[in-house]
Amino acid sequence: MAIGAEKEARVPKDLRQFLELMDRELPSDVLRIKKSISPKFEVTALQQHLEDQGRFPLVIFENVLNQKGEPSGFQLVSNVFATREKVALALDLPPDQWRMEPSFRFADRSSHPIEPLRVSSSEAPVHEVVKTGDDIDLYELPVVTHHVMDGFPYLVDAVVAADPETGTHNSSHHRQLIKDKNHLGLWMSPRHLWNYCQRAEAEGKALPIAHVHGHHPGFYLGTEALIPMEADEYHHIGGVLGEPLRVVPSISFGDRLMIPADAEVVIEGEVLPGVRDAEGPFGEFTGYYGPQRWGPVVRVTAITHRKAPIWLNILCGHPDTSLLGGIPKEAGVFEAVKAALPTVKAVHFPISGCCRFHAYISIDKKVDGEPVVAAMAAFPHHDELKHIIIVDSDVDAFNEQEVLWAMATRVQPDADINILKEVRGGSLDPSATRHAVGSKMIVDATKPVGRAFSERISVPDDVMQRIRLEDYLDQ
Amino acid sequence: MARIMWVDCPTCEGRFYVATDDFKGTNRPMLCPFCSCRFTESEAKDVVEDHN
Numbered sequence: 001m002a003i004g005a006e007k008e009a010r011v012p013k014d015l016r017q018f019l020e021l022m023d024r025e026l027p028s029d030v031l032r033i034k035k036s037i038s039p040k041f042e043v044t045a046l047q048q049h050l051e052d053q054g055r056f057p058l059v060i061f062e063n064v065l066n067q068k069g070e071p072s073g074f075q076l077v078s079n080v081f082a083t084r085e086k087v088a089l090a091l092d093l094p095p096d097q098w099r100m101e102p103s104f105r106f107a108d109r110s111s112h113p114i115e116p117l118r119v120s121s122s123e124a125p126v127h128e129v130v131k132t133g134d135d136i137d138l139y140e141l142p143v144v145t146h147h148v149m150d151g152f153p154y155l156v157d158a159v160v161a162a163d164p165e166t167g168t169h170n171s172s173h174h175r176q177l178i179k180d181k182n183h184l185g186l187w188m189s190p191r192h193l194w195n196y197c198q199r200a201e202a203e204g205k206a207l208p209i210a211h212v213h214g215h216h217p218g219f220y221l222g223t224e225a226l227i228p229m230e231a232d233e234y235h236h237i238g239g240v241l242g243e244p245l246r247v248v249p250s251i252s253f254g255d256r257l258m259i260p261a262d263a264e265v266v267i268e269g270e271v272l273p274g275v276r277d278a279e280g281p282f283g284e285f286t287g288y289y290g291p292q293r294w295g296p297v298v299r300v301t302a303i304t305h306r307k308a309p310i311w312l313n314i315l316c317g318h319p320d321t322s323l324l325g326g327i328p329k330e331a332g333v334f335e336a337v338k339a340a341l342p343t344v345k346a347v348h349f350p351i352s353g354c355c356r357f358h359a360y361i362s363i364d365k366k367v368d369g370e371p372v373v374a375a376m377a378a379f380p381h382h383d384e385l386k387h388i389i390i391v392d393s394d395v396d397a398f399n400e401q402e403v404l405w406a407m408a409t410r411v412q413p414d415a416d417i418n419i420l421k422e423v424r425g426g427s428l429d430p431s432a433t434r435h436a437v438g439s440k441m442i443v444d445a446t447k448p449v450g451r452a453f454s455e456r457i458s459v460p461d462d463v464m465q466r467i468r469l470e471d472y473l474d475q
Numbered sequence: 476m477a478r479i480m481w482v483d484c485p486t487c488e489g490r491f492y493v494a495t496d497d498f499k500g501t502n503r504p505m506l507c508p509f510c511s512c513r514f515t516e517s518e519a520k521d522v523v524e525d526h527n
Contacts, residue, residue: 151507152508276503278493278513279506281492291479291492292492292506293477427477
């Protein structure tokens with residue numbers, strides 16, 4: 001390394017850097033739409049057409065309208081997380097390392113937190129344009145109305161907040177309905193942000209929050225890290241990014257709420273104490289609408305953004321959100337299973353299970369009974385897991401057709417399926433008849449050890465190597 | 476999932492669902508996602524409870 005190279009200023013990771021990386025490394029997976037398009041259903045409709053063709057490119061809408069039907073001045077980017085290859089790239093892996101590698105990389109990085117780096121407002125790109133007071137108008141943003149029953153435009157990126165007592169920062173994904181030009185409806189499950197709100201409200205205080213739009217995808221993957229409430233999520237996001245998250249005091253709340261400096265857009269606001277209103281329905285990650293709820297209300301206090309800003313749309317209920325939520329969980333389940341069963345080979349949360357409800361686990365089985373051990377170790381790690389299919393290591397857990405073939409040929413339902421009843425489950429599982437309580441299924445799709453079993457067909461190895469496809473197809 | 480009840484908007488007759496525990500037996504105004512109309516459970520054109 002040349003002397004002085006270490007002193008070169010590093011370009012902080014942001015969405016623009018990732019888009020450049022996509023253009024360089026996966027250019028065939030980037031689709032630019034130049035024609036004007038409305039964020040009200042039209043963006044989703046175009047993506048649904050692509051999905052119906054089995055295509056999940058990163059889509060850049062270069063001329064997206066705002067909610068008033070005017071040119072927004074934003075570009076809109078969607079499907080950033082829609083394939084494992086893109087997530088691999090977001091975690092600084094080659095795109096062909098898309099199987100367990102992103103999960104392992106995520107687990108490794110998130111377990112090595114990096115302290116955030118404070119910068120001044122003049123150094124923060126997200127403060128290039130600042131709107132407060134009467135200049136605030138959420139309708140000027142190209143916020144997408146996704147699905148029929150959503151009815152209204154929804155923000156679906158990360159919400160950041162600071163613990164009202166300790167100042168520890170949390171980042172989490174929540175749906176937020178645009179109610180009017182400066183108010184949002186917010187829904188949250190009873191986790192960290194909900195806890196902050198409850199404690200602030202108990203003292204009659206508003207809770208400062210900010211909605212972070214358009215950061216590097218590593219920021220949102222880091223947001224999915226499962227960490228204790230006392231841990232600072234900004235440190236773990238830095239770990240996932242592989243560099244310090246640059247933060248800047250918020251316009252509205254100063255040091256009380258630090259903001260990711262390299263985001264494209266930040267919407268600052270406060271959760272109003274004692275105020276509730278109707279919010280929802282909203283198309284959730286399950287592919288169904290979550291019901292309308294009676295939830296908190298946010299008063300927006302500032303909108304800040306970069307010049308020539310990019311709006312990041314995360315398409316909820318499609319692979320974009322499935323993989324964003326699923327990949328960070330796979331390695332955790334892998335480690336939990338490995339502690340009980342060292343011969344585990346892979347854990348895959350497939351998109352068909354919304355990357356939450358199904359897990360395919362491959363093991364190098366030594367004795368009967370190990371598949372159930374693997375499943376029992378996996379369930380406590382993620383309460384939304386419902387169906388676990390255990391396969392032998394000759395079956396590719398990332399190839400759903402092979403997994404279902406193993407289920408078809410190695411399972412006798414009366415002997416190889418276990419049902420667990422009355423177990424804590426996902427709060428958004430539409431099939432559950434009780435809230436967050438349901439049943440679990442373990443499918444042992446492995447071959448028995450203790451008795452003779454049919455052999456899987458194959459072609460001789462030496463012939464497979466000698467007969468090369470390209471030698472025959474060129475003729 | 477939370478228990479849901481389907482409601483019909485009294486203005487546009489659009490159907491959507493709400494969390495039963497949040498709205499049933501309350502006077503809380505629901506918000507029609509199709510026409511932005513506000514109405515309470517008793518004002519709904521129809522209410523169908525379901526334990527989904």
